[in-house]
Amino acid sequence: MSINYESNYLLPSIYDQLCAYQKDRVSQMIRDFIETNRQMNQFHFEYCPKCGQFHPVLVKAGKTKAGKQMLKCSSCHKRFVCDHEQLTYYSHQPQSKWNDLIIETQKGNSLLHTAAKINVHESTVFCMRHKYLHFIEDMESDIYGRS
Structure with missing residues (x-):
């Protein structure tokens, strides 16, 4: 059972x-x-994304409407989201939908198929996929030193 x-x-x-x-x-x-x-x-940030402080002291500072954790730097007293400079930054979609989108993109499935799978509109999938592919391109350029 x-x-x-x-x-x-x-x-x-x-x-x-x-x-x-x-x-x-x-x-x-x-x-x-x-x-x-x-x-x-x-949570581990080598540098504060707002002021650049090395090994900042961070404190939890509430949550966004989407439920993401906010952090506050004790040096500059500015708040930022815990996924700053990540793929899910400035996204209203949860991590699980991003994971499904990545899998569907790697399989080469269409926007319509992916939209049905993760239960969002096709235009949202288009924007998410565009952001994902751009994120990969930026990572490759950092690794291989391209501009």
Whole structure:
């Protein structure tokens, strides 16, 4: 007998009343919350992204509307998001959707297929894919010294 990972968080009477789509959404939300909690324990910035202070002392400073952790530098007293200068920076989509987008892009699947898979609009997938490909291009140029 297999037990659903997500059903452990809901009462069986409630879980049985949900349709497959709702169960998937609950599952996605739980994975996002777990990923957020995991990321909250891994803050390490060599330099402050705002003032450039070496090994800054950072303090948690609330969350954004999207649920991302905000940090505050004790030197310059400016706040910034924990994923500053990362692929998910300035994105309203959770990390799990970015992970799915990366997999779908590497498989060469279409925008429509990817949009249906991660449950966002095609224009959002287009912008996310564009940002992902640009991010890879920037990483390659840093590695290989191209300008």
